Amino acid sequence: MSTLKLAIGNKNYSSWSLRPWMLLRHLGLAFEEVLLQLDTPQFKSQVAAWSPAARVPVLRDGDLAIWDSLAICEYASELAAGRGWPREPAARARARSLACEMHSGFQALRSQWGMNARAHNRRTAMTPELAADVARIDAAWSQCRAACGAQGPWLFGSEYTVADAMFAPVVLRFMTYGATLSAPAAAYRDAALADPILREWITAAEAEPWTIPGYE
Ligand SMILES: N[C@@H](CCC(=O)N[C@@H](CS)C(=O)NCC(=O)O)C(=O)O
Known part of the structure; x- marks a missing residue:
């Protein structure tokens, strides 16, 4: 059972969410996806439970929260032994x-x-x-x-x-x-x-x- 959970926004609009989602999928890393609906009264309180930055995407690995799309991509690459970046x-x-x-x-x-x-x-x-x-x-x-x-x-x-x-x-x-x-x-x-x-x-x-x- 994967410990990775990725909080994302609406797939139609959330460009920042798409980026780590694509990388995790391409790297074959199993993760649970949690969609927090953007622009709703509950978004702020929901996302606050995920990240101090109060924005999506956020990756949780157990108790560890990684926010910001590029930081999540770096973390995912490390989990995948450096795949996700060219070797040379x-x-x-x-x-x-x-x-x-x-x-x-x-x-x-x-x-x-x-x-x-x-x-x-x-x-x-x-x-x-x-x-x-x-x-x-x-x-x-x-x-x-x-x-x-x-x-x-x-x-x-x-x-x-x-x-x-x-x-x-x-x-x-x-x-x-x-x-x-x-x-x-x-x-x-x-x-x-x-x-x-x-x-x-x-x-x-x-x-x-x-x-x-x-x-x-
Ligand atoms: N620099 C951040 C940007 C994240 C961001 O702006 N996310 C938007 C959705 S695409 C968001 O959470 N907006 C909700 C809000 O501002 O209330 C990243 O790379 O992840």
């Missing part, structure tokens, strides 16, 4: 740089193209800030694919890494809002969208009965 040091450093860049940046993308896993054909005005974020992600993905595309479908080749997990919500956003991408970046988006584990999350998001107007 230079590739590992590049994967960490990309994961951290996503975790701390791309504000325009995050605010203007909110994740909505079940939404299609949404179109918004393109701002210079949003265009710059999309262009930077396109360049990063394209560079990864040029370096590692021969080894497999993921950013660093055959193994799914934290970098792929960190960009999973971006893959959904690019699908929802119809981002114009270069051929290598579009190929990565399409491969990531075809991932059965991500499809499972999208199917669950589509089945959720809740809508949060402020996130729509």
Whole structure:
């Protein structure tokens, strides 16, 4: 019986929850999933029982709470004997740089193209800030694919890494809002969208009965 429990928000909206969920599943780590419905009167009291930061995602391993998506990904990688990061040091450093860049940046993308896993054909005005974020992600993905595309479908080749997990919500956003991408970046988006584990999350998001107007 697994001692790991992952508290997440609504699968339709919670981009930060998606990231460690994807990694845990790709690493094959068994965990119990607990969904705390965002934007409800009970959310704050429910999440307070999980984490002092009062946000999802939170991983519990017995009495230990690990909050923040990137910290959870690091912990999961340690549980999996380092899988989740490329083995080769230079590739590992590049994967960490990309994961951290996503975790701390791309504000325009995050605010203007909110994740909505079940939404299609949404179109918004393109701002210079949003265009710059999309262009930077396109360049990063394209560079990864040029370096590692021969080894497999993921950013660093055959193994799914934290970098792929960190960009999973971006893959959904690019699908929802119809981002114009270069051929290598579009190929990565399409491969990531075809991932059965991500499809499972999208199917669950589509089945959720809740809508949060402020996130729509
Ligand atoms: N930096 C955090 C961000 C977590 C976060 O903002 N989570 C959102 C849901 S996606 C949340 O809990 N929002 C609830 C609230 O702010 O009340 C991480 O990487 O996990």
